[in-house]
Amino acid sequence: MSLTVVGSIAFDSVKTPFGERDRMLGGAAVHFSLAASFFTEVRPVGPVGDDFGAAEFEVLERRGVITDDIERVGGGRSFFWRGRYEYDLNVAHTEDTQLGVFGEFEPKLSAAAEAADMLFLANIQPDLQRQVRSQCESARFSALDSMNLWIDTAKDSLLAAIAEVDCLIVNDAEIRQLTGEPNLARAARAVMAHGPRAVVAKRGEYGAALFTGASFFALPGFPLEDVRDPTGAGDSFAGGFLGYLDSHDGELEESVLRRAMGYGTVLASFNVEQFGTERVASLSREEIEERFHQLHGMTQFEPLPAAR
Amino acid sequence: MSLTVVGSIAFDSVKTPFGERDRMLGGAAVHFSLAASFFTEVRPVGPVGDDFGAAEFEVLERRGVITDDIERVGGGRSFFWRGRYEYDLNVAHTEDTQLGVFGEFEPKLSAAAEAADMLFLANIQPDLQRQVRSQCESARFSALDSMNLWIDTAKDSLLAAIAEVDCLIVNDAEIRQLTGEPNLARAARAVMAHGPRAVVAKRGEYGAALFTGASFFALPGFPLEDVRDPTGAGDSFAGGFLGYLDSHDGELEESVLRRAMGYGTVLASFNVEQFGTERVASLSREEIEERFHQLHGMTQFEPLPAAR
Numbered sequence: 001m002s003l004t005v006v007g008s009i010a011f012d013s014v015k016t017p018f019g020e021r022d023r024m025l026g027g028a029a030v031h032f033s034l035a036a037s038f039f040t041e042v043r044p045v046g047p048v049g050d051d052f053g054a055a056e057f058e059v060l061e062r063r064g065v066i067t068d069d070i071e072r073v074g075g076g077r078s079f080f081w082r083g084r085y086e087y088d089l090n091v092a093h094t095e096d097t098q099l100g101v102f103g104e105f106e107p108k109l110s111a112a113a114e115a116a117d118m119l120f121l122a123n124i125q126p127d128l129q130r131q132v133r134s135q136c137e138s139a140r141f142s143a144l145d146s147m148n149l150w151i152d153t154a155k156d157s158l159l160a161a162i163a164e165v166d167c168l169i170v171n172d173a174e175i176r177q178l179t180g181e182p183n184l185a186r187a188a189r190a191v192m193a194h195g196p197r198a199v200v201a202k203r204g205e206y207g208a209a210l211f212t213g214a215s216f217f218a219l220p221g222f223p224l225e226d227v228r229d230p231t232g233a234g235d236s237f238a239g240g241f242l243g244y245l246d247s248h249d250g251e252l253e254e255s256v257l258r259r260a261m262g263y264g265t266v267l268a269s270f271n272v273e274q275f276g277t278e279r280v281a282s283l284s285r286e287e288i289e290e291r292f293h294q295l296h297g298m299t300q301f302e303p304l305p306a307a308r
Numbered sequence: 309m310s311l312t313v314v315g316s317i318a319f320d321s322v323k324t325p326f327g328e329r330d331r332m333l334g335g336a337a338v339h340f341s342l343a344a345s346f347f348t349e350v351r352p353v354g355p356v357g358d359d360f361g362a363a364e365f366e367v368l369e370r371r372g373v374i375t376d377d378i379e380r381v382g383g384g385r386s387f388f389w390r391g392r393y394e395y396d397l398n399v400a401h402t403e404d405t406q407l408g409v410f411g412e413f414e415p416k417l418s419a420a421a422e423a424a425d426m427l428f429l430a431n432i433q434p435d436l437q438r439q440v441r442s443q444c445e446s447a448r449f450s451a452l453d454s455m456n457l458w459i460d461t462a463k464d465s466l467l468a469a470i471a472e473v474d475c476l477i478v479n480d481a482e483i484r485q486l487t488g489e490p491n492l493a494r495a496a497r498a499v500m501a502h503g504p505r506a507v508v509a510k511r512g513e514y515g516a517a518l519f520t521g522a523s524f525f526a527l528p529g530f531p532l533e534d535v536r537d538p539t540g541a542g543d544s545f546a547g548g549f550l551g552y553l554d555s556h557d558g559e560l561e562e563s564v565l566r567r568a569m570g571y572g573t574v575l576a577s578f579n580v581e582q583f584g585t586e587r588v589a590s591l592s593r594e595e596i597e598e599r600f601h602q603l604h605g606m607t608q609f610e611p612l613p614a615a616r
Contacts, residue, residue, distance in 0.1 A: 089490070182397070183534075189533075203514060205492070207514075207528075218606065220528070223524045224493065226491075227491065258610075262611075292611060298523075298524050299608075300607075300608060301527075301567055302567070
């Protein structure tokens with residue numbers, strides 16, 4: 001049981017109609033690691049600058065996240081993102097992105113990170129994803145996230161990276177854009193023809209769908225009356241999903257993947273209840289299990305006992 | 309077991325990237341009636357013009373739909389809608405709407421239509437919906453659809469109509485617009501505070517969600533690789549939903565409503581596979597049951613037997 005994730009470790013300044021935070025802990029690898037930490041041993045890989053201090057490390061370490069592969073670059077600044085959300089939280093605006101030390105990032109994994117059972121390649125430049133993928137040869141399951149930027153500017157490299165993983169986890173609009181196919185079922189099939197045996201389409205408040213071979217599974221987003229900050233929801237989903245999978249000893253069969261979708265949905269729902277990492281950092285496994293069972297209750301129905 | 313529906317009985321000219329049809333049979337009451345006809349006795353109420361002939365009546369009557377309350381207005385023209393869909397079928401453009409005989413419509417229900425056990429008020433002017441509602445006093449369950457036009461131009465009347473039904477069935481964006489509340493869970497609660505004991509949020513390809521009291525249930529749209537024409541999908545959903553409910557003798561408890569959501573989802577999915585009424589008009593109950601069980605299989609997952 002061990003899970004390596006490569007991706008941004010960042011500071012986020014976020015404004016939503018429900019409040020704002022300046023330079024709070026964020027980044028894909030951070031949200032992913034905190035979510036996965038409830039299930040398994042996680043090693044985030046990525047660079048930070050001098051501005052990343054003891055307080056930030058402590059948030060991760062308190063959750064048991066192993067920070068050995070977080071590389072401190074002297075004289076550098078950490079990745080920074082500033083964004084705001086409209087009253088309809090589905091509409092986000094990026095106001096500033098500063099790559100900082102991420103601009104020169106050359107992933108160098110420790111032996112322990114390389115030996116991970118599972119690997120998540122969060123949304124970074126696809127050539128970097130491939131470098132990390134090639135260092136984690138023994139992973140029994142690997143997944144990849146990406147974004148429209150790389151589809152536009154590095155599509156060949158992205159397709160090569162996708163061919164090397166077991167699972168693609170992206171927004172449904174990105175699956176359509178990547179394949180040029182507006183029908184999601186066809187688009188997912190096109191991705192699988194390229195290599196991955198599973199495709200997870202993240203659908204924001206509508207939840208997520210899982211395509212595997214000829215099978216389809218979908219869960220709604222967990223309904224919440226108070227959503228404060230959607231930043232990191234997709235990475236928390238991936239953390240719950242892969243974290244649960246890594247905690248499962250046996251075959252990753254359909255029933256296991258479905259349960260992992262449930263944990264992904266639950267972790268994403270907690271993530272958005274407060275700003276940044278606030279809610280997930282203070283979460284308990286009991287709260288996760290309780291919401292998982294609530295989600296189960298919200299999605300089950302019984303056909304009539306006898307056909308008519 | 310009997311179900312009355314009031315709404316448009318129309319001709320539609322539709323163009324999608326997958327073909328086009330000129331003046332095909334359509335309208336909310338038609339799509340609803342055909343979908344509901346697999347479960348119960350349906351009476352559509354609404355006016356048609358001289359252009360509505362034997363061929364159109366036959367499509368309905370072949371499915372057992374009772375056409376006694378379809379009022380032929382001599383010298384008039386039937387409701388007409390022309391629209392086109394983009395390659396992304398979620399984007400529709402209305403190019404022409406001609407009210408025809410619908411402009412002067414005064415609903416006069418037959419005794420049999422008035423005595424219906426269930427009532428569906430499809431999307432028409434809310435004062436007309438209230439007139440019909442007051443004529444069907446004995447209905448044990450009633451539901452209402454509407455659209456942004458009436459929220460903009462007749463909101464008070466619409467709210468009065470909503471207060472008089474058991475269930476609101478509209479698109480999720482319309483629930484938000486109606487209540488001024490972007491959070492769907494809160495918006496649904498605001499609607500229920502107004503009268504209805506259930507709110508169904510239609511979510512297009514993402515499926516549909518059901519709010520009842522403190523309970524929440526959601527189903528994804530049935531995944532299809534070939535979608536040709538989305539026109540009428542929402543009304544076919546409502547027809548499957550209310551048709552199934554009307555076929556159920558006992559209390560309309562949560563488990564029954566959930567099963568009805570499944571039948572609504574299935575009927576909507578068949579509707580979009582071909583243009584207009586083509587697919588649902590030629591459907592069998594066996595095909596419906598088969599897809600219902602497939603949908604069930606796509607939404608179920610098992611928590612771990614023991615808590616950890």
